[in-house]
Amino acid sequence: MRAVITVIGKDTVGILARVSALCADNDVNILDVTQSVLQDMFAMVTLVDVAAVDDDFAAFAEQMKVLGEKEGLVIHVMHEEIFNSMHRI
Amino acid sequence: MLNVSDILETIKMIQQENLDIRTITMGISLLDCADGDIDRSCAKVYEKICRKAKNLVTVGEAIERKYGIPIINKRISVTPIGLIAGSSGGDVIKYAKALDKAATEMGVNFLGGYSALVQKGMTAGEKALIDSIPQALAETERVCSSVNIGSSKAGINLDAVKLMGQIVKKTAELTADSDCIGCAKLVVFCNAPDDNPFMAGAFHGVGEGDCVINVGVSGPGVVRAAVEKAGDCTISEIADIIKKTAFKITRMGQLVAVEASERLGVPFGIVDLSLAPTPAVGDSVAYILEEMGLEVCGGHGTTATLAILNDAVKKGGVMASSRVGGLSGAFIPVTEDAGMIKAARCGALSLEKLEAMTAVCSVGLDMIVLPGDTTAEIIAAIIADEAAIGMVNFKTTAVRVIPAVGKSIGEELTFGGLLGGGPVMKVNYASPNRFINRGGQIPAPLHSLKN
Numbered sequence: 273m274r275a276v277i278t279v280i281g282k283d284t285v286g287i288l289a290r291v292s293a294l295c296a297d298n299d300v301n302i303l304d305v306t307q308s309v310l311q312d313m314f315a316m317v318t319l320v321d322v323a324a325v326d327d328d329f330a331a332f333a334e335q336m337k338v339l340g341e342k343e344g345l346v347i348h349v350m351h352e353e354i355f356n357s358m359h360r361i
Numbered sequence: 362m363l364n365v366s367d368i369l370e371t372i373k374m375i376q377q378e379n380l381d382i383r384t385i386t387m388g389i390s391l392l393d394c395a396d397g398d399i400d401r402s403c404a405k406v407y408e409k410i411c412r413k414a415k416n417l418v419t420v421g422e423a424i425e426r427k428y429g430i431p432i433i434n435k436r437i438s439v440t441p442i443g444l445i446a447g448s449s450g451g452d453v454i455k456y457a458k459a460l461d462k463a464a465t466e467m468g469v470n471f472l473g474g475y476s477a478l479v480q481k482g483m484t485a486g487e488k489a490l491i492d493s494i495p496q497a498l499a500e501t502e503r504v505c506s507s508v509n510i511g512s513s514k515a516g517i518n519l520d521a522v523k524l525m526g527q528i529v530k531k532t533a534e535l536t537a538d539s540d541c542i543g544c545a546k547l548v549v550f551c552n553a554p555d556d557n558p559f560m561a562g563a564f565h566g567v568g569e570g571d572c573v574i575n576v577g578v579s580g581p582g583v584v585r586a587a588v589e590k591a592g593d594c595t596i597s598e599i600a601d602i603i604k605k606t607a608f609k610i611t612r613m614g615q616l617v618a619v620e621a622s623e624r625l626g627v628p629f630g631i632v633d634l635s636l637a638p639t640p641a642v643g644d645s646v647a648y649i650l651e652e653m654g655l656e657v658c659g660g661h662g663t664t665a666t667l668a669i670l671n672d673a674v675k676k677g678g679v680m681a682s683s684r685v686g687g688l689s690g691a692f693i694p695v696t697e698d699a700g701m702i703k704a705a706r707c708g709a710l711s712l713e714k715l716e717a718m719t720a721v722c723s724v725g726l727d728m729i730v731l732p733g734d735t736t737a738e739i740i741a742a743i744i745a746d747e748a749a750i751g752m753v754n755f756k757t758t759a760v761r762v763i764p765a766v767g768k769s770i771g772e773e774l775t776f777g778g779l780l781g782g783g784p785v786m787k788v789n790y791a792s793p794n795r796f797i798n799r800g801g802q803i804p805a806p807l808h809s810l811k812n
Contacts, residue, residue: 276368306365317365330426348372350429352363357616358609359367361680 274303275322275329277336281345291318291347294339298326298332308361314345319352326352367780373611377500378582379644380610382617383637384560385421388565388573388630391412391440391474399451403459405443410437410463410750412474413572413627418468420624426616432617433579433779436469438563443477446648447486457497457504461602464503473563475506476638478553479804481733491521499535505561505800510597511551513755517803522748525549526741526797533733537766539781540774543697545728547746551751551758556631557687562724562759573630574622575687578614579637580606582644584670588652599653600673608633609676615682623754634678635723636670638698640781646670646691647700653689658700664791667691668721688757690723694778696783697728706784712743713789720750725758730774730785740764742793745803753806 279291288307295302300320307316325332334350340347374380394405414437418621421435457475475497479486494506508525511517536543548562556568558575565573580634587606588599597802614632622629638646647658650666671690679685690755693715704710712729719725724807725747731740743761750757765785775782 276363278368278372308365314370315365317363317368321362333426333429348429350372350375351427353616354369354428354430354613355363355371357612358371359364359459 273326275320275349276352276355277318277320278348279314279318279340279345280314281340281343282307283312284343287314287345288316290339290343291316291336291358294335295320298335300332308334327359374580374583375430378580378586379639379641380580380583380613381385381433382576382614383635384434384436384558384577385417385432385580385617385621386436386438386563386575386577387414387417387625387627388438388556388569388575390565390569390571391445393566395445395448396634396768397449399449399455401701402445402449403455406456406607407459407463409464410439411462413727414467414469416625417627420621423624424620428611428617430613430617434470436558436560436563437464437467438558439474440563441476442474442568443484443487443490444567446490447484448531450486452502453489453493454497456524457493457501460504461501462723469503469644471505471560473507473560474565474622475504476508476564477747478509479521480512480518482508482518483521484708491528492522494547494679495531495535498532498546504733505546505563507548507550507553507562509553510744511752511803513552513752514805517551517745517748517752519745519797520800522745522798523741523800524750525744526737529740529762530737533764533766536597540776541763541766544781545776545780549760551748552756554687554757555577558633559637561761569630570628574618574676575630575633576614576618576621577633577635577637577687578610579635580610580637581646581649583610585643585649585652588649596669597807600669605674606633607674608681611678611681629684629687631684632682634675634677634682634685634689635687636691638672638692638694639779640697640699640702642699645698645700645706646693647698649667651700657707657709658704658712660733661713664717664721667693667718671691671722688723692724692727693718693722695786696730696774696781697779700780702781702783705786712786716746716750719747719758720754723757725751726760728780728783729762729763729789730783731762732769732785733764734769735764735788738792738794739790741786741797745797749803752803796801
C-alpha cells in the first residue's frame with residue numbers, strides 16, 4: 273500500500289533529510305517527491321510505499337507527527353486511497 | 362502523482378473543518394431469534410448480536426488508523442423488537458435489558474431497534490413494547506427506541522400518535538433526574554427508512570438481509586468553509602460548490618463503507634448522504650445557512666437556503682456512492698448544533714420555523730427542548746403536524762422532543778457529548794385535545810391532483 277506524507281512549515285536546513293531518514297529507518301521506500309518553497313514557507317508532498325509498516329501504519333504516522341512537532345513543522349501521513357477516492361471519479 | 366492542492370484540501374478538511382465518518386452501523390436481523398419463550402428469545406438475541414458484531418469496534422478502529430479519518434461512532438441497529446415481542450409475549454423490558462447488555466459487551470455507544478411499526482395498527486406485542494418504552498429508556502443506558510406512526514401509503518395512526526404523546530411525556534418524567542435524557546433516545550417517525558444508520562431512529566428493517574453495514578458521513582464544517590471561500594457569488598454557484606463538496610465527503614464514506622464491509626465479511630448496505638452537526642464550534646448546519654447570507658438561522662430565508670443545501674447535498678452525494686439510502690440530507694437537531702442553539706437562545710429560531718424547515722430537509726423536529734408543562738396532547742399534536750408534512754410530501758419526518766420536567770422558558774437542559782444541550786423553546790398552548798382524542802386513522806393522501 274502507498275501513503276502520502278505532507279510536510280508544511282517554516283523552511284529550515286535538512287527537512288527533507290530528516291523525513292527521508294525516518295522513512296529509511298522504517299523500511300519505507302520513497303516513490304515520488306514534490307516540494308515548493310513559497311517565500312519562507314516550505315511544503316513537501318511525498319508518495320511512499322508503506323508495505324513494510326503495513327501492520328504498524330498508525331505507529332509510523334505517529335513517529336512522523338512527533339518528528340514534525342520537534343522540528344516545528346506539521347507532518348501528516350495518510351493512505352493514498354483517501355485522496356484517490358475523494359478527488360477522482 | 363496526486364495534485365498537491367487536492368492533498369492539502371483533504372488534510373485541511375479533516376484537521377480544521379471536522380470532517381469525519383459519523384457512524385458505522387451494523388444492521389442485524391433478529392427475526393430468527395423469535396421464540397415462544399421470552400427468556401430463550403432474549404438469550405438468542407444477545408447471542409446473535411455478540412456473534413455478528415464482535416469485531417465491529419476493532420475493525421472500525423483499524424480503519425480509522427489506516428486512513429487517518431476519525432470514525433466517531435460504531436453502532437448497531439436491530440429488527441424492531443415489537444415484531445419479536447409478538448411471538449414471545451412476556452415482559453418486554455427483558456429485551457431492552459438484553460440489548461443494553463449486548464451493546465455494552467460490544468463497546469458500541471448506542472443500539473437502535475427498540476421499535477414498533479404501527480402506522481396502520483398495533484399488534485399486542487407492539488402495544489406492549491410501546492407501553493414499556495419509558496421504563497426501558499430509564500433503566501437502560503445505550504438502547505434507542507423509535508416508533509413509526511404514519512406513512513404516505515397507510516396514512517397516520519392517530520391512536521398511536523395520542524399514545525406517543527403520553528409516552529414521550531412519561532419518558533421525560535422517568536428520566537427527570539438526568540435532564541430527561543430518555544427523550545433524546547426516542548424518535549417518532551412518519552415514513553421511517555429501513556436502513557438508517559443514525560441514532561436514535563436506527564432500526565434494521567424487515568426487508569433487509571441478515572446483516573449489513575451502513576455508514577453515515579458528516580461534514581457541515583467542510584461545507585461551511587467551502588461556501589465561505591466562495592465569497593460573493595450567485596446562489597447557483599453556491600449550490601454547485603455544495604454539490605462538489607458533498608461529493609468529496611461522500612466518497613470518503615463510500616471508501617470506509619466498502620472497507621468495513623470487506624473486513625467484517627458483511628454486505629455493504631448504504632451510505633447515508635448526511636450533514637450531521639455536532640455541538641463543536643464549526644460543525645454546524647445553521648452556520649452554513651448563515652454563511653449563505655442569513656443574519657441568523659431562523660429568520661426569513663431559512664427555509665429557502667436549507668432547501669438549496671439539502672438538495673445539493675443529495676445531488677453531490679448520489680454520484681459519489683454506489684448505494685445510498687437512510688435519512689440522506691441535512692439534519693437540524695437543535696441541541697446538537699452550535700448555531701441552532703445560539704439562534705434558539707436569542708429567540709430568532711422558533712418551533713414554527715423549525716416545522717417549516719422540516720418540509721424541505723431530512724428528518725424533522727429534532728432535539729427540541731419544550732417547557733415542562735407541555736401536555737401530552739400538545740406533544741401528540743406536534744407529532745401529528747410533523748407526520749402530516751411527511752405523509753403528504755412522501756418524505757421521512759420525525760419528532761424527537763424533550764419536555765424538560767419542571768423547567769420553563771429561560772432555562773436550559775444539558776446532555777453533554779454529541780447530544781449537546783439547549784434552551785427551552787416557546788410552545789403554542791392552544792388546546793388540540795379534542796382533535797387528538799378523536800382517535801382513528803388519518804387517510805393516506807391522494808397521489809394525483811398535486812397542487
